[in-house]
Amino acid sequence: MQAAMNTKRNLVTAALVAPAAAWLCVFLVLPFIAMLVFAFGERAPEGGYQAAFTFAQFANLPTRAAAFWNTLVLAPAGALLCLLVAYPVAYYLAVKANPRYRLILVSLVVVPFWTSLLVRTYAWMYILGSRGVPNLLAMIGIEDVRMLNTPGAVLLGIVYGYLPLMIMPIYVSLEKLDRRLLEASADLGARPVSTFFGVTLPLSLPGVTTGVALVTILLLGEYLIPQLLGGGKVFFIGNALVDLFLQSRNWPFGSAIAVTLVAVVVVVLMVAMRIAWKVAGTRQVDLV
Amino acid sequence: MTKWYRENAPITADKLADELMRLKRGSVTRRHFLGVTGLGLATAVLARQPGLFNSAAFADDLGTQMSIATWPNYHDPATFEAFTAATGVAVEVNVFGSNEEMLAKLQAGGTGWDLFVPTNYTISTYVKLGLIDELDMSKLPNYDASTENPRFTNEGIVDGKTYAVPKNWGTTGIAVNSDKIKAPVTSWKEFFDVAMTEADGRAMVHDYQLTTIGNALVSLGYSFNSVKPDELAKAEELLIKVKPHLYAINSDYQPSMRATDAWMTMCWTNDGAQLNRDMPEIQFVLGKDGGEIWSDFYAIPKSAANKAAGYALLNYLMTPENAVKEHIANGAPTTDSRVLKLLPAEVTSNKIVYPDEAALTPLEFGAAVTLTDPGRAELMARFKSA
Numbered sequence: 001m002q003a004a005m006n007t008k009r010n011l012v013t014a015a016l017v018a019p020a021a022a023w024l025c026v027f028l029v030l031p032f033i034a035m036l037v038f039a040f041g042e043r044a045p046e047g048g049y050q051a052a053f054t055f056a057q058f059a060n061l062p063t064r065a066a067a068f069w070n071t072l073v074l075a076p077a078g079a080l081l082c083l084l085v086a087y088p089v090a091y092y093l094a095v096k097a098n099p100r101y102r103l104i105l106v107s108l109v110v111v112p113f114w115t116s117l118l119v120r121t122y123a124w125m126y127i128l129g130s131r132g133v134p135n136l137l138a139m140i141g142i143e144d145v146r147m148l149n150t151p152g153a154v155l156l157g158i159v160y161g162y163l164p165l166m167i168m169p170i171y172v173s174l175e176k177l178d179r180r181l182l183e184a185s186a187d188l189g190a191r192p193v194s195t196f197f198g199v200t201l202p203l204s205l206p207g208v209t210t211g212v213a214l215v216t217i218l219l220l221g222e223y224l225i226p227q228l229l230g231g232g233k234v235f236f237i238g239n240a241l242v243d244l245f246l247q248s249r250n251w252p253f254g255s256a257i258a259v260t261l262v263a264v265v266v267v268v269l270m271v272a273m274r275i276a277w278k279v280a281g282t283r284q285v286d287l288v
Numbered sequence: 289m290t291k292w293y294r295e296n297a298p299i300t301a302d303k304l305a306d307e308l309m310r311l312k313r314g315s316v317t318r319r320h321f322l323g324v325t326g327l328g329l330a331t332a333v334l335a336r337q338p339g340l341f342n343s344a345a346f347a348d349d350l351g352t353q354m355s356i357a358t359w360p361n362y363h364d365p366a367t368f369e370a371f372t373a374a375t376g377v378a379v380e381v382n383v384f385g386s387n388e389e390m391l392a393k394l395q396a397g398g399t400g401w402d403l404f405v406p407t408n409y410t411i412s413t414y415v416k417l418g419l420i421d422e423l424d425m426s427k428l429p430n431y432d433a434s435t436e437n438p439r440f441t442n443e444g445i446v447d448g449k450t451y452a453v454p455k456n457w458g459t460t461g462i463a464v465n466s467d468k469i470k471a472p473v474t475s476w477k478e479f480f481d482v483a484m485t486e487a488d489g490r491a492m493v494h495d496y497q498l499t500t501i502g503n504a505l506v507s508l509g510y511s512f513n514s515v516k517p518d519e520l521a522k523a524e525e526l527l528i529k530v531k532p533h534l535y536a537i538n539s540d541y542q543p544s545m546r547a548t549d550a551w552m553t554m555c556w557t558n559d560g561a562q563l564n565r566d567m568p569e570i571q572f573v574l575g576k577d578g579g580e581i582w583s584d585f586y587a588i589p590k591s592a593a594n595k596a597a598g599y600a601l602l603n604y605l606m607t608p609e610n611a612v613k614e615h616i617a618n619g620a621p622t623t624d625s626r627v628l629k630l631l632p633a634e635v636t637s638n639k640i641v642y643p644d645e646a647a648l649t650p651l652e653f654g655a656a657v658t659l660t661d662p663g664r665a666e667l668m669a670r671f672k673s674a
Contacts, residue, residue, distance in 0.1 A: 149549075231537065247665060
C-alpha cells in the first residue's frame with residue numbers, strides 16, 4: 001500500500017518535471033555539449049569548424065580581455081545603477097502609493113515590455129543623436145555635446161532597458177513587508193531613517209539580490225545596447241561572440257568564449273544565491 | 289488564372305484617392321504612385337512593352353513569399369512593391385553589413401534566402417563551398433551577357449559556368465561633409481589623419497574587414513588586399529590608434545551622416561550618390577592613393593526554398609526598364625549597356641556615379657583570399673574589441 005502510493009507520487013513528480021527537463025535537455029544541454037566539443041576544435045580554412053583536439057582556443061582567450069573586462073565591469077555597474085534608480089520606485093509602489101492605484105502603477109512599469117527592446121533602443125539613438133538632446137542643449141548655449149556612441153549612452157540604455165526587471169523583485173519583497181515591524185520599530189523610538197536602514201532595507205535584501213543577479217546575468221550576455229548606443233566601439237562579450245560567429249566564422253574560438261562566459265555566469269549566480277540565502281536565513285523575523 | 293485576375297484588377301477609388309494624397313504630400317515617389325495605381329502598367333501596356341507576365345520565368349508556381357539578402361539602401365522599395373503587385377509574391381528584405389556575415393549565415397544554414405547579393409571577390413569561395421547554384425540561364429531571358437561589361441562581370445563565371453549575374457559596380461570612397469570639415473580629404477592617408485584631428489569623434493569606418501583593413505593598408509602605401517603579416521600589423525597599429533577618435537564602427541552610415549552626427553565616413557558609390565543628392569554639402573571622393581572598385585552580383589543559394597521566385601525576381605531585376613529605376617533610386621553605376629542607354633543625362637554625367645577613368649586607375653578589386661584569411665578576420669575582431 002505504502003509502496004504503491006510512493007510509486008504514484010514519483011510518477012506525478014516525473015510528469016510535472018518532464019516538460020521542463022525535456023526542454024532544457026534539447027535546447028540547453030545538447031547545444032552546450034556541441035559548444036564544448038567545438039571549443040576544443042579548429043577553425044576550418046574557409047571558416048566554421050573542423051574536428052581537432054586542442055587547447056589553442058582557450059589559450060587565445062586573453063585577446064578578448066578587453067571585452068571580458070568591459071562586460072565584467074559594465075554589467076555589475078549597470079545593475080547597481082539600475083538598483084539605485086529602481087529601489088525608490090519600488091519603495092514608493094509598495095509602501096507609499098495609494099493601494100487603490102497600486103495595480104495601475106505597477107502595470108505602468110511593465111508596459112514598456114509591450115514594445116520590442118530593439119525599437120525602444122532605436123528611439124534612444126534619435127534622442128541622444130545630434131538632433132536630439134544635444135540640439136536642445138545647443139539652444140541654451142551648451143554647444144557640441146556628444147552623447148550617442150559613448151559608454152555613458154550604453155549605461156543609460158542598460159538602466160532604461162532593465163529597470164522593470166529590477167523594480168519587480170524589490171517591489172514584491174517590500175510588499176510582503178510586515179507593517180507591524182515598522183510600527184514596532186517606531187514604538188521603540190527609532191527614527192524613520194534608522195527604521196529604513198535597520199528594518200526595511202534588510203528585509204528587502206532578498207528582492208535586491210534577486211534583481212541584481214537577474215540584471216547582471218542578462219547584462220553578461222548583452223549585445224544589442226552596446227551595438228546600437230555604443231556605435232560598435234563599446235564592446236561586450238556578446239558583441240565578441242556575434243563577431244566570431246558572423247564575421248570571422250571562427251566557431252571553435254567563439255565556443256570557447258561562450259563556454260567561459262557560461263562558467264562566469266554560473267559563478268556569479270552561485271555567489272548571489274549564497275548571499276541571498278544567508279541574508280534570508282539570518283534576517284527573516286517570523287512574528288507568528 | 290487567379291494571378292492574372294489580381295494583376296488586372298483595377299485599383300479602388302478610395303485607394304486611388306489615398307495614393308494620390310500620399311503623392312501630393314510627397315510621402316511617396318511618383319514611381320510608387322504609378323506602380324500601385326496601375327497607371328504605370330497601363331502606360332507600359334499602351335507602349336506595347338514586351339510582355340512581362342507571359343515570359344518563361346513565370347510559368348512555375350511562385351508561391352506567395354520570398355526572401356532576399358542584400359545591402360543597406362541598395363534598392364528602390366517600389367521595385368519590390370511592383371514585383372509583388374505583378375506576381376503576388378511578397379519580398380522580405382534582409383540587410384547585411386559585410387560579405388563575411390552573409391557567408392557565415394549561409395555556412396550555418398537555414399537562411400531562407402531565395403536570392404542574395406554577394407560581392408565579386410566572394411563568389412569563387414561560395415562555389416568552392418557548394419553554397420550557390422549554377423544559374424539556369426533559360427530562366428533569365430531578360431539577362432543579356434553580350435551587353436554586360438566583362439571588366440565587372442567575369443567573377444560571376446567560375447570554370448566557364450555562370451553562378452552569378454551582375455547587379456551593378458561601384459567604388460569605396462570617402463564621404464565628407466564639407467560644411468564641417470575644411471581640411472582637404474583626397475586620400476586614405478588624409479582620411480585617417482583628419483579622423484584623428486579635425487573630425488575627432490566624427491568619423492566612421494565600416495564594420496567590414498575588407499574595406500576597413502584595406503583602406504588602412506592603402507593609407508600606409510600597401511595593397512588593399514594584403515595578407516602579409518607585417519603589413520597587417522602596421523594596419524592594425526593605425527586602426528587601434530584611430531579607434532578612440534572614431535564616432536562609430538558601422539556599415540550603415542547614412543543615418544549618422546544625414547543627422548550630421550558623423551562628418552566623414554568610408555562610403556560606397558551608391559550611398560555617396562544618395563547622400564550628395566539629398567545633402568549637396570556631403571561630397572564623395574576617391575582615394576588618390578587607392579581603394580576598392582567592386583561589382584555586386586545576384587546569386588541563388590543552393591538552400592533556397594523558393595528558387596522559382598528567386599529566378600522570377602532576378603529576371604525582373606535584369607529587365608532594363610526595371611534596372612534603370614533601381615539605378616536612379618540607389619545610384620550605383622550599371623554594368624549593362626542596355627541600362628546605360630536608358631539613363632537620363634544627369635545620371636550618366638554625375639561624376640560620383642561615373643567617375644573619370646583616371647580616378648579609377650589606382651583602385652583594386654577585392655581578392656578572394658581576404659574573405660577567408662584568418663589573419664584579417666582576427667585583426668578586425670581585435671580592432672573592434674580593443
